[in-house]
Amino acid sequence: MAGEGDSEPRKSFKLLGFLDVKNVPCARESVLYGSLGSLVMGLGHFLATSRVKRSCDVAVGGFICTMLGYWFYCRYNLAQQRIRQRMLKEGMRNRILFEGSYLDPEKKQTGNERSDS
Amino acid sequence: MANHSQFGFQDASSPIMEELVEFHDHALMVALAICSLVLYLLTHMLTEKLSSSTVDAQEIELIWTILPAIVLILLALPSLQILYMMDEVNEPDLTMKAIGHQWYWSYEYTDFKELTFDSYMVPTTDLPRGHFRLLEVDHRVVVPMESPIRVIVTADDVLHSWAVPSLGVKTDAIPGRLNQTSFVATRPGVFYGQCSEICGANHSYMPIVVESVPLTNFENWSSLSSS
Numbered sequence: 001m002a003g004e005g006d007s008e009p010r011k012s013f014k015l016l017g018f019l020d021v022k023n024v025p026c027a028r029e030s031v032l033y034g035s036l037g038s039l040v041m042g043l044g045h046f047l048a049t050s051r052v053k054r055s056c057d058v059a060v061g062g063f064i065c066t067m068l069g070y071w072f073y074c075r076y077n078l079a080q081q082r083i084r085q086r087m088l089k090e091g092m093r094n095r096i097l098f099e100g101s102y103l104d105p106e107k108k109q110t111g112n113e114r115s116d117s
Numbered sequence: 118m119a120n121h122s123q124f125g126f127q128d129a130s131s132p133i134m135e136e137l138v139e140f141h142d143h144a145l146m147v148a149l150a151i152c153s154l155v156l157y158l159l160t161h162m163l164t165e166k167l168s169s170s171t172v173d174a175q176e177i178e179l180i181w182t183i184l185p186a187i188v189l190i191l192l193a194l195p196s197l198q199i200l201y202m203m204d205e206v207n208e209p210d211l212t213m214k215a216i217g218h219q220w221y222w223s224y225e226y227t228d229f230k231e232l233t234f235d236s237y238m239v240p241t242t243d244l245p246r247g248h249f250r251l252l253e254v255d256h257r258v259v260v261p262m263e264s265p266i267r268v269i270v271t272a273d274d275v276l277h278s279w280a281v282p283s284l285g286v287k288t289d290a291i292p293g294r295l296n297q298t299s300f301v302a303t304r305p306g307v308f309y310g311q312c313s314e315i316c317g318a319n320h321s322y323m324p325i326v327v328e329s330v331p332l333t334n335f336e337n338w339s340s341l342s343s344s
Binding site: 053 | 142148152161
């Protein structure tokens with residue numbers, strides 16, 4: 001039956017009204033790690049110095065730096081994965097197209113091995 | 118096509134559009150960081166007593182010069198990368214011409230056979246049940262999937278614009294000028310677009326429909342259409 005087994009589209013949750021953290025890859029983890037980093041740095045600074053306002057500044061700075069830092073790391077890995085996926089797709093298609101023909105790279109390799117021996 | 122009350126992009130159906138969506142997400146994340154900072158500074162200043170004790174502001178001046186420069190670089194680098202990527206034309210398998218008229222599009226496939234047709238919007242009164250109002254056309258643009266397609270866009274009378282959001286394509290149709298764009302449809306499907314340059318009374322009623330099919334189906338269609 002149509003639609004059976006299809007996952008429902010995820011409802012969006014937009015942070016500050018514009019960033020959809022549920023549907024954008026890496027966004028949810030970035031915000032969560034940013035919050036964790038903010039908590040750790042802010043609390044650590046307060047415990048070390050007992051200065052409330054400066055600790056709040058450190059916490060906000062920590063949030064931004066951790067969030068952006070994880071975001072770049074995650075997006076870089078995602079981009080590499082996408083490139084690998086495309087190469088794999090291209091390789092699979094070429095294998096299906098050229099298998100058994102004179103363009104088959106496996107045939108060329110075995111041909112070279114035979115000529116070497 | 119877009120759903121009612123849709124706010125974001127349509128699903129990407131070409132590599133360029135995928136990159137554009139990724140860049141958009143990146144820009145929004147940078148915007149979130151900046152908005153968080155501004156919100157915090159606003160709250161901080163509203164809770165402070167007013168004072169004019171600042172005489173020297175070298176550090177803050179340095180910070181609010183360097184930080185925006187870094188933000189601009191973070192945005193400019195991927196943006197320029199995609200901009201130049203959009204200009205690449207890698208040996209297209211097919212070249213077609215899209216000509217804007219008041220108020221319809223005409224298409225020419227002249228690579229191997231003379232195939233030309235007009236594409237008019239299907240009026241709402243003639244629309245079959247389940248079809249999309251103001252988006253369906255009588256003759257769709259059929260292209261082979263996973264093949265680079267070059268589109269030469271021009272116009273016959275006034276300015277038009279050939280746009281298909283899910284393919285990441287929008288090119289102005291200017292009378293007396295040929296503009297070039299290219300795309301690769303990564304999956305089979307039907308992709309809708311609308312004229313994107315004001316061109317008169319029926320500007321909203323000259324949609325574009327691109328149908329991406331496997332190569333065999335495209336060959337069958339082109340031989341049937343040209344005979």
